[in-house]
Amino acid sequence: MRRWVLPALLLAALVAAWQVAASTGVLADLLNLESFLVPSPAEIAEALWTNGTLIFENAWVTLREIVFGFLLGLLLGLGVGFLLRPFETLRLAAHPLMVASQAIPILVFAPILVVWFGYGIGPKLAVVALVCFFPIAVATADGLRSVDPEAIKMMRTLDASRGQLLWRLEAPTSLPFVFSGAKIGATFAPIGAVFGEWVGAESGLGHLILQDNALLNTPRLFAAAFLLTTIALGLYGLITLIERRVVTWR
């Protein structure tokens, strides 16, 4: 109870303070801005209500980019993590490259992806997958390496083959790590999708945010940002839920 009530109360208090500060113009004066640039929560909610269809259509586009891009990154991350397990030399060789893949400034790389894959969902998936891939791959590899060497010996004397060792011991041991990596990936995914859209898109929340920024339509901009946050939280929550169902021993 307390775990939910206290954050909810704090959030409500913050929203209320924002509402008062924005609607009385105090916040705008404080920031030395025109009052229409500083929307109150009520105005944002109204923007979300009146532009509902438009915002939700764009949210649907972005949601697909995030989910499919994340799944792609998850598959790649798991694949690379598991592939590197039996080959220590390969892991040592690939590790700097994996770090490098993360050091690529997405904002710089995204335009190239648009040139290569066009304005469709392709480059967005690539960007989202790229940002999700690294934490998942590293977590998977670390998880597989975290197996107790004594447990491996025990399994070997119980006639486990290499495959059984991987499936019965190493994979379950790595699961909590994989979920941690997936949760980090899930928080990166919406950022990746928005970057992908900013470089070139005809729809999506990122695209809408860019438009509203140009139009100085701040209430709708905040409404889109709110929805994007909700998607990110939803994905994170979903992974946490699955984790609780699967990793019951922690």
Add this chain to the structure above:
Amino acid sequence: MPAKAKEFAAAKPFPSPGGATGGGVSIRGLTHFYADLQTIDALDLDVPACGVLGLVGPSGCGKSTLLELIAGLQQPTHGEIALGDSTDARGRLAHCAFMPQRDLLLPWLSAIDNAALALRNRGMRKGSARLEAGGLFERFGLAGFERAKPAELSGGMRQRVAFLRTLVAGKPVMALDEPFASLDAITRAEMQEWLAGALQADPRTVVLVTHDVEEALYLCDRVAVLSARPARVVEELSAPAPRAADRDEAVTDPEFVAVRERAMRALHEGMR
């Protein structure tokens, strides 16, 4: 508590999966190096089929390494280890089940699935493996805990599941590495009594490593006292036989006390 061991002694031996009896251990001229460090020095040891040999020695003397060599997890630098007819590492691995110091139960598996691991690894279906392992739960004082996760079991119960897992593997030789070191004194005494009963009911060739001389003499037929690294045999002692089923009775027997004193002296000698 004392009744437990008697109950074991009275019970008829349960069928050992895979018909795992017979086959002793023979170690000849075993010398082992870990990198440049000599851990074992020209060791000769014999365990007859269904005999129980205890290995005691100062910590860090290479007892655990010796067990891993016997179990086929490592290959010795020099010398020969034979388990039955098998002398190569692969053959030894097939003939020896190993119970590590910590129980190392897999936390995501229920007690019964942990116990049945070896059967599953050999390709037995889940249902049959559970049936086979589950048949031993009552005798091991674990009835009703088949579906419990290791985290829900007490230290003594976890150790019993770990032992059951080793037993169900059905190998002729069992290598036990300080199986009760992590338990509190009372549970340890209970478990020693319990293990004595279990081995009486289902005899196996056992090599038991321990730092507890009393435990070794209570559980084993013979006890080899090892020296500090590199390990060699300082003295080999026969445990007084027959022993009382009740542990307190057995360890206070004058003959037992005398052998224990000799073992302690040998241990001190080996540390110099």
